[in-house]
Amino acid sequence: MSEEVLLRVSNIDVFYGGAQALWDVSLEVRSGEIVALAGSNGAGKSTLLKTISGVIHPAKGSIEFAGMNITKLNAYDIVAQGISQVPEGRRLFPEMTVFQNLAIGSYNGKARAKREENLTRVYELFPVLKERKDQLAKTLSGGEQQMVAIGRGLMSNPRLILIDEMSLGLSPLIVCDLFRVLHAIRARGITVLLVEQNVWQSLHEADRAYIIETGRIVLSGNALELCEEEEVREAYFGV
Amino acid sequence: METLADLASPIAIGVLLGGLYVVIALGLSLVFGVMKVINVAHGDLVILGSYFAYVTSTSWGLDPILSLVVGIPLFFVMGIFIEKFLVHRAFRMSVDAALIIAFGISLIIQNAAQLVWTPLSRGLMTSYTLESLKIGDVYLPVVYLVDFAMALVVVLAVHQFLKRTYLGQAITAASQDSETAQLMGINPARVYQIAFGIAMALAAIAGVSLALTFPFTPKSGVPFLIIAFGVIILGGLGSMVGTFIGGMIFGLSQTLGGHFLGPTGQLLVPFVMVLVVLTIRPQGLFGR
Numbered sequence: 001m002s003e004e005v006l007l008r009v010s011n012i013d014v015f016y017g018g019a020q021a022l023w024d025v026s027l028e029v030r031s032g033e034i035v036a037l038a039g040s041n042g043a044g045k046s047t048l049l050k051t052i053s054g055v056i057h058p059a060k061g062s063i064e065f066a067g068m069n070i071t072k073l074n075a076y077d078i079v080a081q082g083i084s085q086v087p088e089g090r091r092l093f094p095e096m097t098v099f100q101n102l103a104i105g106s107y108n109g110k111a112r113a114k115r116e117e118n119l120t121r122v123y124e125l126f127p128v129l130k131e132r133k134d135q136l137a138k139t140l141s142g143g144e145q146q147m148v149a150i151g152r153g154l155m156s157n158p159r160l161i162l163i164d165e166m167s168l169g170l171s172p173l174i175v176c177d178l179f180r181v182l183h184a185i186r187a188r189g190i191t192v193l194l195v196e197q198n199v200w201q202s203l204h205e206a207d208r209a210y211i212i213e214t215g216r217i218v219l220s221g222n223a224l225e226l227c228e229e230e231e232v233r234e235a236y237f238g239v
Numbered sequence: 240m241e242t243l244a245d246l247a248s249p250i251a252i253g254v255l256l257g258g259l260y261v262v263i264a265l266g267l268s269l270v271f272g273v274m275k276v277i278n279v280a281h282g283d284l285v286i287l288g289s290y291f292a293y294v295t296s297t298s299w300g301l302d303p304i305l306s307l308v309v310g311i312p313l314f315f316v317m318g319i320f321i322e323k324f325l326v327h328r329a330f331r332m333s334v335d336a337a338l339i340i341a342f343g344i345s346l347i348i349q350n351a352a353q354l355v356w357t358p359l360s361r362g363l364m365t366s367y368t369l370e371s372l373k374i375g376d377v378y379l380p381v382v383y384l385v386d387f388a389m390a391l392v393v394v395l396a397v398h399q400f401l402k403r404t405y406l407g408q409a410i411t412a413a414s415q416d417s418e419t420a421q422l423m424g425i426n427p428a429r430v431y432q433i434a435f436g437i438a439m440a441l442a443a444i445a446g447v448s449l450a451l452t453f454p455f456t457p458k459s460g461v462p463f464l465i466i467a468f469g470v471i472i473l474g475g476l477g478s479m480v481g482t483f484i485g486g487m488i489f490g491l492s493q494t495l496g497g498h499f500l501g502p503t504g505q506l507l508v509p510f511v512m513v514l515v516v517l518t519i520r521p522q523g524l525f526g527r
Contacts, residue, residue: 053422079424091419093412095477095527104412107405108424156424 004031006160006191007052007083012061014044014051021047022215024061029160034182034192036206036223038199038236044215045195046088049162052193053085054078066159080108084158088165088195090149094138098129101137101148105155114157121188122151125181143174150181160191167198179205199236203227248377249494255383257490258390259452262445263463264470264482265397266438272477273414273434274330276337280345282464284439287348288314288446289455293361303363303447304385310443318439319432326435327428345460352457362454382451389448390486393441398479400437410434414477469513475523484525488512 007029014022022044029035037045050056052063054075062071070078084105092101102122106115123130126147132140137148146166153161163182167175175198182192182205196202203209203223211219211232219226226232267281278284288310295306325344329336367385371378401407413420413430420427449455449463466489474485489509496508516523 055418055421074426075421076424076426079422085422087419087422091416091422093415093419095415096408096411100408100411104405104408104420104423104425107409111424112405152423 005029006031006066007193008064009048009052010062010064012051012058012063014047014056014058016047016056020215022051022058025212025215025217026061027210027217027220029191029193031159031191032186032189033208034186034194034206036194036196036202036209037212038196038202038209039212040236041197042214043212045197045212046164047215048212049085049164049193049195053083053162055085079156079158080110082157082159083162084153084156084160085162086149086153086164086166088168090142090145092137092140092145092148092152095136097134097136098140098148099133102129102133102151102155105152106157108156111155111157115155118155118157122154125154125184126151143170143178146170146174146178147181150178150185154185154190158190160193161185162193162195164195165197166194167196167201175201199232200227203232244376246495246498247375249498250491251374251377251379252383253491253494254487255379255387255490256452256494257487258383258387259445259448259486260466260470260489261390261483261486262386262393262441262448264467264474264486265393266441266445267464267467268471268476268482269397269410269434269441270438271471273410274337274431275334276326276330276341278341278438279338279464280341280348280460281438281442281467282460282462283345283348283352284314284442284460285445285449285463286352286455286457286460288443289450289459290352290356290361290446291443292363292447292450293356296363296365302365303451304389307444307447310447311440314439314443315436318436318442321439322432322435327431330431349457349460356457358456358458360454360456361450363450365451368451386448386452389444390483393444394479394483397437397441401479406433466509469509472513472523473516475526477527478523478525481523481525485523488524 005028009025009027011024011026012022013024025048037048039045051058054073058071062069065081065083070081102119106112106118128144129147129151166178186192194202194206203226206223209223209226210217263285267278270276270278291310292303292306295301296303326337326340329340367381370381372381372384401411409425410430412423413425413427417427470482470485470489473488474481492509492512493505497505
């Protein structure tokens, strides 16, 4: 596995409205990894993802991606740099078809040139989407919507994909399938940063993990080793 | 005794007139769909389009329809500037603030038009203004046919643009979820400018249509704005088909209302229909 640090978040403080949501958070994602960011509801996981993708900006600290400082870039410019976010709750464009949702993922100039190629790959990963390509997004099941959301994220031709609460509200069977897809995505050279409330599952699927509690990173390391940590077992698995 | 033949004329005129209403309503609907701002200046922008056609045809002797070759790009660029420098600053505060700005723009256009062109009623005289086409027993004024043809072209063009181009899809996406649109690499501020520019270009087209059909004054924008509201409410926001059908229904009920109730009742019928639709199906006939 490559050792190159693709994403480096250094000591960021983030405020949401008037309240501070993240304190001195640092995190690293290396090229080719699946990294999980786990923690309970309200711990600041989604805030951290939104800060990386530029929807909100940190008050302090910096974010570097592929050697470039992206701390102050706008969300719509960060996409073209190669970071794609699959938002919590999927957030498909409900009145657009599956195909249109996927196609708009390739809006940035670099991705447009590769649209057909990426579309073929997405349909390979999720064959059901090809069958449903003319269906309105709002008429799909939850699992299918999540497939479109991930597919749409891949259409922007990312080097890093941020996935927020992928398994929320989906049946365990579908979640297993989606995790298989994440491994396939990684096998294609795309790095994955995963946010999950489902700590147990995400620790079993990721290479490394960070545990976040009330806006601070409290633990980090090899994902499976974290599973064995007493604190983690007590706090999240109840054993 | 009323016969079908007596009704043929108001029905035909109503449908054709509906075309004009569709073009006026489209620009209003587009800006609302994307920014959720009710652009109360839209009627006045349409009248500005009418004066543009008036000036180019009286000063340069240009055919009003031909003048759109200049009018469409000119109004498009004006729309981008109006959004960027007037509307957007307020819009960043709130949708209500943008509404106030739109009110201001409306007042400025009305009063500036009075200064420049006087409050007198104007109209366009072309070689085809008084011409009619006789089909069966029905005389169809050529300008009404022009209105309808322009409506068809405009609706098809806007529909294709929104559906087939990246920019059109970006506008559609931003109107459904602007935060997620940013995650697709779409700059919402730019989308708002483009949408406003297109709405202004549509106002230019509607202005020509209107000036060919009716006399107008600097204050004529307001009644047409209200008609455009009616069309959108009937058809349902955000639906192109809805806007088109809404325009037809509005035009038809107006001419049929006039036929049965006399000229004073002609606008009563469509607005009663608007009220009925608002009560029974507030999202409009084709709304979601």
